[in-house]
Amino acid sequence: MATTLSSNLSVRLAPPVSLPPLTVPERLLLGPGPSNADPRVIAAMNQQPIGHLDAAYLTMMDEVQDLLRYTWQTTNPLTYAVAGTGSAAMEATIANAVEPGDRVLVAVKGYFGHRLVDMAQRYGADVVTIHRSWGEAFTLAELTAALDEHRPAVLAIVHAETSTGVRQPLDGLGAACANHDCLLLVDTVTSLGGVPIFLDNWQVDLAYSCSQKGLSCAPGISPFTMSPRAVAKLERRRQPVANWYLDAALLRKYWGPERVYHHTAPVNLTYALREALRLLAEEGLEARWQRHQQTATYFWQGLADLGLTCHVEESLRLPTLTTVRVPDGVDAKAVGRQLMADYNIEVGGGLGELGGKVWRIGLMGYNSQTKHVDALLHALGTVLRQLA
Numbered sequence: 198m199a200t201t202l203s204s205n206l207s208v209r210l211a212p213p214v215s216l217p218p219l220t221v222p223e224r225l226l227l228g229p230g231p232s233n234a235d236p237r238v239i240a241a242m243n244q245q246p247i248g249h250l251d252a253a254y255l256t257m258m259d260e261v262q263d264l265l266r267y268t269w270q271t272t273n274p275l276t277y278a279v280a281g282t283g284s285a286a287m288e289a290t291i292a293n294a295v296e297p298g299d300r301v302l303v304a305v306k307g308y309f310g311h312r313l314v315d316m317a318q319r320y321g322a323d324v325v326t327i328h329r330s331w332g333e334a335f336t337l338a339e340l341t342a343a344l345d346e347h348r349p350a351v352l353a354i355v356h357a358e359t360s361t362g363v364r365q366p367l368d369g370l371g372a373a374c375a376n377h378d379c380l381l382l383v384d385t386v387t388s389l390g391g392v393p394i395f396l397d398n399w400q401v402d403l404a405y406s407c408s409q410k411g412l413s414c415a416p417g418i419s420p421f422t423m424s425p426r427a428v429a430k431l432e433r434r435r436q437p438v439a440n441w442y443l444d445a446a447l448l449r450k451y452w453g454p455e456r457v458y459h460h461t462a463p464v465n466l467t468y469a470l471r472e473a474l475r476l477l478a479e480e481g482l483e484a485r486w487q488r489h490q491q492t493a494t495y496f497w498q499g500l501a502d503l504g505l506t507c508h509v510e511e512s513l514r515l516p517t518l519t520t521v522r523v524p525d526g527v528d529a530k531a532v533g534r535q536l537m538a539d540y541n542i543e544v545g546g547g548l549g550e551l552g553g554k555v556w557r558i559g560l561m562g563y564n565s566q567t568k569h570v571d572a573l574l575h576a577l578g579t580v581l582r583q584l585a
């Protein structure tokens with residue numbers, strides 16, 4: 198006898214024709230992200246979820262917080278992982294630091310600076326911007342002059358501009374911000390785990406990153422931190438944070454000793470992030486930064502041997518992300534397609550102002566290895582000869 202589920206309804210939409218089991222192609226991800234996850238991270242992630250209030254899970258959360266503090270070199274109590282990709286953690290910094298009407302100064306020198314502007318505007322900030330062309334960095338004098346002129350409540354800047362391959366020097370900026378009673382908000386998405394960062398020493402007040410670039414984890418869980426000065430501003434707010442999901446005033450009660458339920462944590466991604474950060478701690482920050490610098494220097498030499506030029510001058514170049522100029526007459530997209538078709542290698546194209554003008558090549562975390570550089574240089578040299 199057929200079970201009646203509902204009096205007069207029946208299934209009308211047919212299921213998709215029988216799908217084969219999932220197969221994921223093997224790729225070498227040498228673009229701007231994601232990068233390949235360390236096999237140990239995949240193994241850690243591939244286990245049964247447990248409850249997000251389970252004592253074992255709460256211990257893991259504490260471990261992740263400690264590991265993040267080490268990775269950023271900060272003692273900020275309010276340091277945790279946001280459920281979402283880097284953009285969610287980015288939005289978390291803006292949502293928590295900005296009240297409607299606050300003046301926010303964004304120093305824009307690439308694509309992600311524009312994203313910060315967009316987000317700050319959505320939270321009602323009075324946004325002012327200063328600009329540098331795509332491939333350059335700001336000087337401390339320029340930033341200090343802008344602080345003098347605009348007197349912002351928050352200065353937002355990208356440490357590692359993934360759209361241009363520029364590393365923004367941050368020495369002295371935190372002190373200048375503190376002198377101007379301004380919070381310093383820094384995007385460390387493409388620097389964390391690959392490029393030296395000294396968050397406390399640099400007096401950074403809000404920072405965020407992602408899991409799938411320098412940390413070699415799967416995407417979907419993102420480091421976030423606020424200094425005591427930023428927390429004090431949060432506590433002084435006249436209005437609650439406009440984004441419920443990202444509200445640090447609520448989330449700190451889950452990540453802190455009270456353990457108040459907020460939302461279901463991405464449990465398996467926490468396993469993954471813990472393992473990625475444990476790998477980083479095993480290697481040690483200095484060794485890891487050195488490995489990234491050495492692999493990148495080796496890559497830059499190989500590019501020069503192929504007759505290719507980097508877009509950014511060496512002193513400002515990120516070891517995690519290199520922008521390589523597309524030679525005249527070469528179709529950048531065709532090269533990317535060929536690298537994927539013949540070698541299973543993914544590289545990125547130019548974004549925004551640099552669209553069609555550069556390739557963006559990431560050597561991050563687990564992928565920062567000379568053997569991958571050798572594979573890429575061989576493939577790139579071959580494809581360029583074929584397409585010439």
Ligand SMILES: *Cc1c(COP(=O)(O)O)cnc(C)c1O
Binds near residue numbers: 360384386387
């Ligand atoms: C990748 C990236 C982001 C966004 O992170 P998602 O994980 O893609 O959401 C933000 N800022 C910078 C500098 C990035 O490179």
